Amino acid sequence: MGWFPGYAINLExxxxxxxxxxxxxxxxxxxxxxxxxxxxxxMYTNQGGILFGGQQYIYVFGHNxxxxxxxxxxxxxxxxxxxxxxxxxTTPLDPDKRDIFQDAMWASIPLVTPxxxxxxxxxxxxxxxxxxxAKNYSTTNASDSASSTTTPVQLNHNRPMYTFSLSDLRVTLxxxxxxxxxxxxxxxxxxxxxxxxxYEKNQLFTTIKITNLPEVATVKIYTLNGALVRTxxxxxxxxxxxxx
Numbered sequence: 001m002g003w004f005p006g007y008a009i010n011l012e013x014x015x016x017x018x019x020x021x022x023x024x025x026x027x028x029x030x031x032x033x034x035x036x037x038x039x040x041x042x043m044y045t046n047q048g049g050i051l052f053g054g055q056q057y058i059y060v061f062g063h064n065x066x067x068x069x070x071x072x073x074x075x076x077x078x079x080x081x082x083x084x085x086x087x088x089x090t091t092p093l094d095p096d097k098r099d100i101f102q103d104a105m106w107a108s109i110p111l112v113t114p115x116x117x118x119x120x121x122x123x124x125x126x127x128x129x130x131x132x133x134a135k136n137y138s139t140t141n142a143s144d145s146a147s148s149t150t151t152p153v154q155l156n157h158n159r160p161m162y163t164f165s166l167s168d169l170r171v172t173l174x175x176x177x178x179x180x181x182x183x184x185x186x187x188x189x190x191x192x193x194x195x196x197x198x199y200e201k202n203q204l205f206t207t208i209k210i211t212n213l214p215e216v217a218t219v220k221i222y223t224l225n226g227a228l229v230r231t232x233x234x235x236x237x238x239x240x241x242x243x244x
Contacts, residue, residue, distance in 0.1 A: 004037045005119060008060045008106075011128070016074040017105070018061045023054060030054030041112040053111040062105040133160040185212040 008017040025033040030040050032054040039053035061080075063073055072079055083096035106127060112118055135158050155161055172178065189209050190197050199207045210219065217234045 002035045002037060004058075006123075010063070011126075013063075015063065017063065018074055018077050018080065020059045020061070020077060020080060022057045022059070024056075027051065027054050032056070038118055039110050039112055041114045041116075043111070052109050056110065058106075058108045058110055059101075059104050060106040061100075061103050063103075135159055182212075182214070187211045 002021060004019060004021055006019070008019050009015070010017055021037045023032045023035070024030070027033075030042060030051055030053065031038045037056055037058075039056040040051070042051045042053060044051055080100050083100055086096050108125075187210070189211060191208075193208055195206070197207055197209075199205075199209055213219070213234055215235070215237045218231065219234065220231045221229045223229055
């Protein structure tokens with residue numbers, strides 16, 4: 001059993017997964033024979049030979065079922081250790097290796113960044129794969145009143161199917177409190193205006209923007225002492241630009 005400073009979690013099930021790492025025992029200068037996961041930052045030898053940090057590969061194993069011939073739930077690698085330790089002539093090692101590695105989900109060749117040391121920081125790797133939803137989960141039973149039996153019925157051709165309702169999200173009309181609260185969403189940007197905004201194309205433009213207006217609205221602009229400066233009407237779903 002070796003040592004590895006990390007863990008793997010299945011994002012779909014939340015369970016911890018078994019892991020393993022390998023070493024190249026021929027690479028003594030790359031720490032390849034000490035039973036510790038400690039890759040280097042060396043990619044190649046001076047002659048162009050492959051080092052890959054001592055070839056200390058990381059393997060993450062899936063949990064497909066509880067068949068002892070395959071990976072079981074997380075057991076700190078105990079089953080793998082047992083299978084890989086079988087070296088007798090009556091129990092060849094190769095079939096056990098295949099049983100182990102056929103459940104490998106991910107494999108990686110880690111390297112230390114040049115100029116840095118191992119374990120000086122934490123690393124989070126998130127691997128997500130886009131895949132189709134599994135079929136054969138939407139079958140339900142339908143009753144036959146004539147024969148008092150139930151027969152399987154495949155809904156949506158036995159593909160995933162979900163139902164939902166928008167009854168709580170329907171539009172309400174004549175709700176004065178909601179209309180009043182919606183006024184709080186209306187803003188003038190930028191505010192305050194310092195003779196420049198990002199909406200202006202050049203120095204000849206003086207422009208602000210009123211956001212979150214309803215589709216139909218009448219806007220009146222006043223001075224601080226209450227004098228009406230401008231009135232304009234809006235009748236479109238877009239934001240409104242105002243030259244000042």
